[in-house]
Amino acid sequence: MLRSHNCGELRKTDIKKRVKLAGWVHSLRSFGKKAFIDLRDRHGITQAVLGEEFKAVYSELPRESVVLVEGAVVKRKQPNSAINTGEIEVIADKFIVLSKSKPLPLEIFNPDIKTTEEKRLEYRFLDLRRPEMQRAMEFRFGAETLIRQYMLLKDFVEIETPFMSRPTPEGARDFLVPSRSFKGKFWALPQSPQIYKQLLMVAGFDKYFQIVRCFRDEDLRADRQYEFTQIDIETSFSEESDIQELSEGLISLLYAQLLGIKLKRPFKQMSWEHAIDLYGSDKPDTRFGIELIELTDELRESGFKIIEKQIRADGIAKAILIPEELTRKETKAMEKIAKDYGFPGVAWTWIQKELKGGVAEQLEPIKTKLKKLGKGTLLILAGDWARVCEALGAMRLAAAEKLDLRKGLDVLWVTDFPLFKWSQEKQRLQSGHHPFTLPKPEKLSDLFENLSEQELLDIRSQAFDLVINGTEVGGGSMRITDKKLQERIFELLKIDRKTAKEKFGMLLKAFDYGVPPHGGIAFGFDRLLQVMLGKDSIRDVIAFPKNKVGRALMEDGPAKADQELLDELGIKTGD
């Protein structure tokens, strides 16, 4: 080895030892006849002292150069309590520069200068030198290790599934890989190993898991990347509660071991309907109140014409009470949210000793009731239940952000998701979770009846999400194993027999040969880490992420391919 120790491990007990250290020049303080170097690696910083004999070398040594130091460990005259190795230093008798650094294109260690993410991603290999990023990567590896240990203990098998598979009709847009051998045909990178893991259940691997990369060609967000890592789990002969219990054990272990936080078990549970009704979101941030207030009955005949009209049209009226008097500007921001959700505006008033401002006059008939709610700014919307809830939910989050209420830790299950949702774009039903999700047992037989669209939308499924601090970190469900039911679901989703057979044929075929009842869950690993570490962006827990628009700034991807390869693949690019 070129080094005998790393830069974070020498202590008082090592004094008088002869050591070899290697690392980056973190900082160099030169005094004409002597110089101090903070030698850095992933493990820490050790001070090396260079005498005048090295002046020619250190006087033109750029920071972040890689050097080798050999010498004796001595006690420091003045210890530095800020670093672990602060009681000792190494007096160099050998000093070799292995690689000189150019001036850095960005500041990576100056705490006063917060470089833009654009620059950080462009020079990610330098950004990753920052202790914060190194800790994040170590944290990630620690989590992976714990997951594997836990799953081993629970008698699971990790099995790798293909990255090259068939394009899928439902769900996210696939990343396609053209096939050279079979021109005109394509592989797709998996959006998730869903089908494979169900096939593994048929194969008898009753407890499967995988820490696996998934790919979805959809627009990116602060918490979404093209490729992301999933903790994928599937179990046979299990029920919803079994999967939840297993998951709670796993998540609790991660919090305990990595953060020293003991989570209260069992986790809270809340039905989807309740979550929407009370928080206006299927991933409610329950760390603070500002719950949605039902006002339909109060406003039905209150004389508030616009709202009455909405209620008569089968709508509802709800409100949130923000415990502060919003300024004109802040109210405008709330109105903007309402408008984004298709409302003409938002009815607001201040509740003080009396109602004041905004629509105070129209609310006069129910002011006694309103005053019982407390003080603050009341924002009312009326219309379609889901839309009202969602818009108020968005305002609730905006208000909480402003009032700095989004802190702390809260974990909960959101259960009983709808089996279907309506796709405005496709003008047909879509799966709430995915097409293999088992409906609640009490509604099973109804599915074969001639149900109205609304009745279908009211059917609930055995699907559930894990939500931490208002972020969806995982989703699971029990799966359909009955061929007739599965075919009926395809029918309702307007996936015709031929397509179903083509795309999911292997799954349906497999179900003919003895399929155990099964279900599973998948956690968004990156997102879980993001939440655990309190990062603003998923990119901060991924070594080499794409940026917001899906570009790789460091290697300048995506890029054009060689014409020769394109020709071989039979692809015309049109430019």
Next chain:
RNA sequence: GCCCCGAUGGUGUAGUUGGCUAUCAUAUGGGACUGUCAAUCCCAUGACCCGGGUUCAAAUCCCGGUCGGGGCGCCA
């Protein structure tokens, strides 16, 4: 596809009721210094995203574009 915000030396910023010869920190180059530790001190180099418009005058106002960030749609 849509909405919002932003772009000033290598990096991060100040400057937007138009008057700049553009602020500060840090980095970089040169110099001083044998106990510093985000070393200090002195000197120097270095910038208004691109195109068009308004104006006596544009970093500042207007229009278009590029790039970046946040969100909606999308993400079974």
